[in-house]
Each structure stands twice: as structure tokens, then as C-alpha cells.
Amino acid sequence: MASSRRLQVVVCGAGVAGTTVSLALARLGHAVTLIERDTAVRPSRVDEASAWKRIGVAQLHQPHAFLARICSELLAGLPDVVDALRVAGAVEVSLPDGVLLLQCRRSTLEWVLRRSVEAEPGIDLRAGTVQRVETQRGTVVGVRLAGGGSCPADLVIDCGGRRSRLTAGLRAEETFDEPANEVYVSRRYRALPGRQLGPVRHGAVGVEESDGYALLVFPHDAGTFTVAFVHMPRDRGLAALRRTPVFESAARIMSLGADWTDPDFAEPISNIMVMKGLRNAFRPLGPTAPAGLHALGDAVCTTNPHFGRGASLAVMHAFRLVQAVAEDPSDPAAWRDRVDAWVHDELWSWFDDVRLLDRARSAAWGAVMDGGPPTIPSMSPPSPVAVPRFVVLAAAGADPVVATAALRHMQMVDPPGALDAVEPRVADLIAGGWRPSRPTGVPTRAELVDMISAVSVPAR
Known part of the structure; x- marks a missing residue:
């Protein structure tokens, strides 16, 4: 559905977040300029995408898992992209409880998104680098490009990844950045x-x-x-x-x-x-960021790829901004309020979940490296210690109810807090003598x- 007001939008970075938000905003009727510093041309065929060199996507050829959540988000917001992924060879996998996911390489996903962008009438894809955001009276009015030139804009979106400098000086006072230890x-x-x-x-x-x-x-x-x-x-x-x-x-x-x-x-x-x-980082924009400026995806939140959540979170973030713009195209302050509320609630909860999982796993693995056994919580009364989430996930093989909750958690179908409901079952397992164990045929470290x-x- 076209918007009642046509915005001039500048998106900086043509990765998963940038291409997704560009497509969705263009289909609302907005004029989108997508600026990508990487000049590498998209290969003409998807089977050549595995050799695509993208200087701005260092992890393009690293292992990826695309979870059920990114599939459901794209089905709701850009269903033709899911169809194109299927045509390009992505493998559809149906899991219990109606959970659906698509398996493909990151290069295949990026190739499909880039081709969709190139075919979209409302998107002007340009090679270049945004040097700074231009503002008047606390609101964005455009961007200045490296090497000269500018683009007018009502909305500027930083999709430049975790190393982006565009919004680096506008972060909130409270940010988190710690090693993933993997x-x-x-x-x-x-x-x-x-x-x-x-x-x-x-x-x-x-x-x-x-x-x-x-x-x-x-x-x-x-x-x-x-x-x-x-x-x-x-x-x-x-x-x-x-x-x-x-x-x-x-x-x-x-x-x-x-x-x-x-x-x-x-x-x-x-x-x-x-x-x-690898790092777990949460760096949302702070109150000094001008109205009409947003950062998406890795520019705000990065998580350990062990859990495969990065692309899902980037697409979720993109669609939340699109939804905010659709609800009131004339109110940049409202866009910020709505997106910030999501960032500090749902996005934070997924980030914190990974952070806690990593800390618990690091403690267990570190204990083994230091010559001791893996750290397992004591569940002795009267003050039981909360079961680390990585132990809850490990208990999936010991209890079918936990297995269902773990699957839905790992696929981001249910919010992170939903896993708390099965924690008492895992506590009972531990009290009865169960411990996480190595699968048969797997050597110790x-x-x-x-x-x-x-x-x-x-x-x-």
C-alpha cells in the first residue's frame, strides 16, 4: 500500500538490513536511494554468488543458518523474496509445530535481495560512501557523500554494520560490548x-x-x-x-x-x-541523535553467530522501522519512539539471551580448560540457583516438553522468556541426577x- 506522503529516504549499506528496509519502504511509495560503498557487481547467476567478493560483508562466505524467524518475517513483509529464494535453490525445511525455515548460503540470500533491489522501480542503487548526516533544527535533511555531492533525505538509515562510523558518535550512554569468547x-x-x-x-x-x-x-x-x-x-x-x-x-x-x-x-x-x-554488542542510538536518523541491524546489535540470529534480528529491525513509518509518515519523532521501544524491549531481550548463554558456556568451557569439570549449577534447596539457559537447551534430549521449547527458542519463534517456563523441569532433572553429557562418539576436549x-x- 502506498503512503500518503512520499518520503526521500537514504539507506547506507546494501547488506541484509539495507536491502530489506529499502524494498519495504519503496513498496510503500517512498523514494529510496540505497548507497553501497562496495562496487562489486552482483553475479548474473545465483550459482556464481559463492565467488562474489563483498568487502563490506566479511562474513559472506562464512557458515550461516537462517532461522524460522527470518522466514516468517519475510513471508509477512516481502513474500516474493521468499519465492525467489525457493527458485534460487533454498531448501525448505518443515519442523514440528508448523515451524518453517529455509536453508541456503549467505551469498544466495544476498544475491536474491540484491536482484530484487535492482528490479524495484522506487530504489536508486548507487556506489559511494556517506560521509555525514546533514541536519537542520535537530532533524535530518540529507547526507553528504565522500568525494563531494549530497542527497536530500527525510529519513536516513544506517545499515553499515558493526563498524559503521555514521552513527558512532550518537550512541546511548548505556551500551554493552563484550567478547563472545568463541x-x-x-x-x-x-x-x-x-x-x-x-x-x-x-x-x-x-x-x-x-x-x-x-x-x-x-x-x-x-x-x-x-x-x-x-x-x-x-x-x-x-x-x-x-x-x-x-x-x-x-x-x-x-x-x-x-x-x-x-x-x-x-x-x-x-x-x-x-x-x-566475535563480539556481543548492543549500541542503540541515544537522545542526541537527530529526528529522522535510524540505525539498523549490526549497526545497533551484534550477537555470537553460534545462534544464527543476526540476519533475523536485522530483518525484524527493518520491518519495525517500516511499520513505524507506515503508521505516520509525517512524524519522525513518532518513528523514533516506536522503534526505540522495540529496540529496548524485544531486541534487547534477544541480545541479553545470547549474552547470558555465552557467559554460561564460557564458564563451563573455561573450567575444563583449567583442568576442572564443566560448571553445572547446584539445585540443592533451600536456595536453588537459576539454571543457565545453555543447560536448559542441553536438556532437550532428556525431556520432550523441553525439546519443544528449545526448538522454538532456537528458531526465535517464541520470545526468550518463554524458555523460563521449562526451567523447573530441568531443575527437577538435575536434582534427579541428570547432567549434560557428550553425545556418543564425541571425544572429550x-x-x-x-x-x-x-x-x-x-x-x-
């Missing part, structure tokens, strides 16, 4: 002709978690998938996983990894990839370190 070491594979990717335990990602590391399998589209080891940055014992012979040997002693990396099933199609320096030490690595 390093990802991964490799991409393609199933051999005639082989089909099988289901994984959590629908989106296969997981085998041990006492100081985890192995993840991310099914994608076009018969591709990524296998990733996750460990703490200070874990020197697992640092050699970055070497190809070590990675392959380690993957094949894991029950999950052995099936997926079997040479009779798949072949590697990438080198070893390392993703580090110490056993994996010993195996790594025994692998012969050819000299470079």
Missing part, C-alpha cells in the same frame, strides 16, 4: 552427485557439543554445507584445527562429522576459514587435543 574454524563441502543432504538435529544446524568445544554442521543450498569447529580463543590446544590435515582428521573422529565429511559422500570446496574477534597432537602436519 572462534570458528570451518570448511565448506558439496555432496557428491546422487547424494542428498540429510536432516540435522535442530533443523537448521547439526550440533555435537563436548566439554570444551563444539562441532556444527550447517546445511545450505545446491548440495553444499559447512562443517565448523567452535572453541575458545585462548584454547591453544585446538588452534591446530586451522590446518587442513588436522581439521579433516578431527572432523572424521566425530560421529556427526564422520558422516558429513566422508569422501564417499562429499568433497571439500573451500580452504579452511577462520572467524574470530582432552582426547581431541591428544588426537591433534598425534596428527602429522607436513612442513610448509
